[in-house]
Amino acid sequence: MADIKVALVGNPNTGKSTVFNLLTGLNQKIGNFPGITVDKKTGFCKLPDTRTAEIVDLPGTYSLYPKSKDESIVFQVLADRNNNSHPDLIVVIADATNLRRNLLLYAQVADLGLPTLLVLNMADMAKKEGIAVDVDKLANRLGIQVVQMAARNNEGVELLKDAIANSTRISTQNYSINVNSFAPEAINAIKQKLNTANDYYALQVLHQHEHLANFTTKEQSEIEEIERKFNFDSSKLQGEETVARYRHLGTILDGVVTDTGAAKKFANTDKLDSILTHKVWGFAIFLLLLFIIFNAIFAWASYPMDLIDAGFGSLTEMGHEYLPAGMLTDLFLDGVVAGLGGIVIFIPQIAILFAFISILEDTGYMARVTFMMDKVMSKVGLNGKSVVPMIGGLACAVPSIMAARNIESWKDRMITIMVTPLVSCSARLPVYILIISLIIPEGTVFGIFNTQGLALMAMYLVGMVGAVLVAWIMKFLIKAKERSYFIMELPVYRMPRWNNVFFTVVEKSKTFVFEAGKVIIAISIILWVMASFGPGDRFENIENKYAAALADTTKNTQHIESLISSEKLENSYVGILGHWIEPSIRPLGYDWKIGIALITSFAAREAFVGTMATIYSVDGGDEDTDTIRERMLSSINSRTGLPVYTFATGISLMLFYAFAMQCMSTVAIVYRETKSWKWPIIQLVYMTAMAYFAALIAYQLLK
Amino acid sequence: MKLSQLNPGQKGTIVSFTDAEMSVKLMEMGCLPGEVVEVERLAPLGDPMAIRVAGYQLCLRKSEASVIIIQS
Missing domain, CATH: 3.40.50.300 (P-loop containing nucleotide triphosphate hydrolases)
Known part of the structure; x- marks a missing residue:
């Protein structure tokens, strides 16, 4: 078009x-x-x-x-x-x-x-x-x-x-340097072979044909034959070409550019750098910025989130009131709308996080963070440039693993890819927020720091420390193919371009809603079906069992109805699956309901909250406006008679989510980026093991 | 003398490189023989270093700066 x-x-x-x-x-x-x-x-x-x-x-x-x-x-x-x-x-x-x-x-x-x-x-x-x-x-x-x-x-x-x-379809530019003179025989041979008249195209093909997908294996080996025949020395010739081009540009720009301000050009950037990359202040400011970001995610986002929460709550209520009662209505309201609410509610937080990341990149500050952190990062087998994927990992591991492509060194890049999913991504945020609100009482420390905000920051630090430790171990396990580079421009500081910030925020939120959203809605529907039906005549038996009691009008039928629905859930497909894995997760402090959430979370972590919403709204029986939080808080472990969500279980659960590889998209992207199943499988295994043992140790120590 | 041996505030002129592969990358970034470079500052932990060259600020590790031979 x-x-x-x-x-x-x-x-x-x-x-x-x-x-x-x-x-x-x-x-x-x-x-x-x-x-x-x-x-x-x-x-x-x-x-x-x-x-x-x-x-x-x-x-x-x-x-x-x-x-x-x-x-x-x-x-x-x-x-x-x-x-x-x-x-x-x-x-x-x-x-x-x-x-x-x-x-x-x-x-x-x-x-x-x-x-x-x-x-x-x-x-x-x-x-x-x-x-x-x-x-x-x-x-x-x-x-x-x-x-x-x-x-x-x-x-x-x-x-x-x-x-x-x-512009015309015919090129008008003046050719600059005599490209042919760098390697005349090899260039002419390629020109003849590829039937092209362009010297520079031929030279570039000689330099980088191995990167070009449009040549067949036969053509590749013929090009290599030409390289060998004429002793084509790629590094030396690239250097010569660069020097020749700069010399030519010197004559082009002579009398074109007049620079009268070279001295004052960097005055502001220098002043800022002396503070922002200072031994003490540099790190202090970086930590403070991180804290401001997390505080913002918690505090600012809560207003729009409350609105969204209330909106979806009243939507469900109205739906049940006005739509004809039946299975389709239930599927639509408790499956689809509940799932949709679970996605939309996180848009404010994702938008705030990406706004900050994009501002930090745009102002030039991110490059300074890279500069400050390179020494530390290279000690543990990473690279200063790993900071961007790792900070990006705060939002989502998928684009961050793709961003690791900017790291030239193969080994540094592999390690960055392997540890980036340990950094707490935005999909973990809803899980952390839900659990923190259950187990950490609201309050302030030293009068200014919100306790729940501090707990959230601690979870992010746990992820970061885990990533650093694993990177350090991998430094010894992975063999380098080439050396690691760190040659990078430090741009002058600028005001952020608000347009770009806006575009980034829109783009990332859209990606989250559509990419993660698809999975979440699908899982919500599957889950609703699995929770609403059971094998054989189990459901019928339950109804028969209580039929007599229900018919007895002297008793409180409401209590019996809720008994029926909770027994139905336990006997549904999802309940059976949750029960099946319960023995292996009991040492971590989890019951079969959490087991269900762990199963659905292996597709995507954020499914945890949606799953909880579905399980507890089905469980609760009546369609009130109780939030999931309140329902989870009041839930009792049927085995012990104690509340399910104790401090120990909450910490254990958060640690599990901090370390486990519960994201199909990440597995897929690691496969795509490393071009082999070896790396995603290693990653899946080590992360799951790490999650299980961290959760086990935490629960056993704290219970 | 190597660029990595300069202290912040010191200047030198690039003479040559001791590593062909690295020199391509450095020259593309404006570190050409004959250019004046000035060490601006070191990272808080002493490495990498930020230098002023060709009208902008570039950072590189000391190990990378050590392939640049300069004359002060």
């Missing part, structure tokens, strides 16, 4: 995603590039001439030579004409405050010979820092359209749309 395909390319931290958001608005979707697992962000944009442009946002990279798996997609999309994201036009986004380094990527991309235009983003910041760019001169020298933008302030987006509309 698009008239023109446009690819956005640029260094990290250039505001590429802001430009993408400005062009496409909320009209964007996330998909996959076929064959690999990098997220593909596409969106549509109406051009001034009424044509529609399809915009693809490619991952940020400093060069076309991939240093990680994430970056290899950029060359694949731009070079392979058969790739279905192959663009008609490349838009290179460059940071105007650091033009020379940004233009290295432009020069490489331009030499591939596709129509290209250049965006000088952050023009306002450049101006403020005393950097003046002669745009016309630059456009002339490069032979392309150059657009100035300040995407953060929404400036220049119309100019960019005009430029896209004005």
Whole structure:
């Protein structure tokens, strides 16, 4: 449906995603590039001439030579004409405050010979820092359209749309360096072999053909044959090319950029860095920020959550009042609506968490956290860059494990993937919140800290410490294939772009509702069915058993009815399953009802709360507005006659959820990222064992 | 002299690299022979280090900085 395909390319931290958001608005979707697992962000944009442009946002990279798996997609999309994201036009986004380094990527991309235009983003910041760019001169020298933008302030987006509309299908850029001279024989051999006229394409193929999926095994070995024949030295030639390109860029930019503010450019960032990466204050501020985030998740989110809770409560009540009574109504209200309520209620917390993460990334603070933590992280076998997946793991392990692709070292990346699911994700949050509210009395410590907030923070620390310990052990078990890197830009501090924060929050909440939601609704329905039916004539027998008592009008029938429903639940399919696993979980302090929740949670942790809602609303018999919390609190273990949710059971249960691999999506993503079943199976086994023993020890000590 | 031997506040000019593979990555990031580098600060635990090069701030581990030969 698009008239023109446009690819956005640029260094990290250039505001590429802001430009993408400005062009496409909320009209964007996330998909996959076929064959690999990098997220593909596409969106549509109406051009001034009424044509529609399809915009693809490619991952940020400093060069076309991939240093990680994430970056290899950029060359694949731009070079392979058969790739279905192959663009008609490349838009290179460059940071105007650091033009020379940004233009290295432009020069490489331009030499591939596709129509290209250049965006000088952050023009306002450049101006403020005393950097003046002669745009016309630059456009002339490069032979392309150059657009100035300040995407953060929404400036220049119309100019960019005009430029896209004005672009031709024929490339106009001036070629820069003499690419052929680096390895003439090998390049000519490849050109002949692949039937291409582009020297740079041929050179890139020589450098990175092993990353390219579009060649057959036969072609791959033929390319390798050419490399051997002409002694193609990849590292040396990449170095020579980079030096030559920078030299050329020096002449291009001569007289184009005048920098009068180099000295004051970093004044603010320097001042902030001396505090934020300080030996004492740096760590103190980081911890304080984490605490503020958790406090916010607990305190701020409670208002919208109460509203949602009350809303779904009255919806169910009204439904039972006005809808015709029967099995379908019960399925709809107690299965579907109850399950839906269980999902929607966590949107406020997920939104707050992602708002914070996205603000920390956007301001440049996250890079400093990486910088501060690298020494510690590398001690336990991780990498400073593991901090982002691990902090992201606070939200969800699935995107975080995908984010681990930015770690170049294979060993560091594997360990990060293996331990990220131990970090307490948002799916554990509902479980923690429910249990904490049951076993920790509300109050304050030192007059300011909420006890329940502290308990929640403790659970997050438990997850983090577990992750660090396991990483440290794995450091000795996994053999390295290559060395670990840590060469990274520290961007200047900036105010967060509220637009981007908003887009991230919407995108992540949507992902949660639709991805986790599907599983939760499905489980809610299956569970309702399993809880409402039993094998053979068990249900009938129960009804017969109590028939006489019910007929006796002198007795209180309400009590008998609730006896019937609880006996029915115990004899339903789900009750039987819960009973079946009870002996193995009794040492952890759990009864068969918790057993049911553990079973459903193996699909997704957040199913715990939904399961509890279903079990206790079925159990309770009458359709009152009692919250799950109150029902759980008053539940009594039929074996011991004591409350089920004691302090010991609660702690044991939270530890189990902290360590267990109860997420099918994570298992799937680990398989996809490691390309073997070995890693997800190891992960599933070690995490389940860790969860069981931690819960066992905690319960036995505390009971 | 190696870049890793400089203290915060000290400057030097890049002369060469002792590791070809690492040098590609470093040069792409703007650490070219002839560029002036200044050590800005060390991370709180002494490693990695933040340097000013090519008009921006870059951080790298000391082990990585030790492949950069400089002249002060």
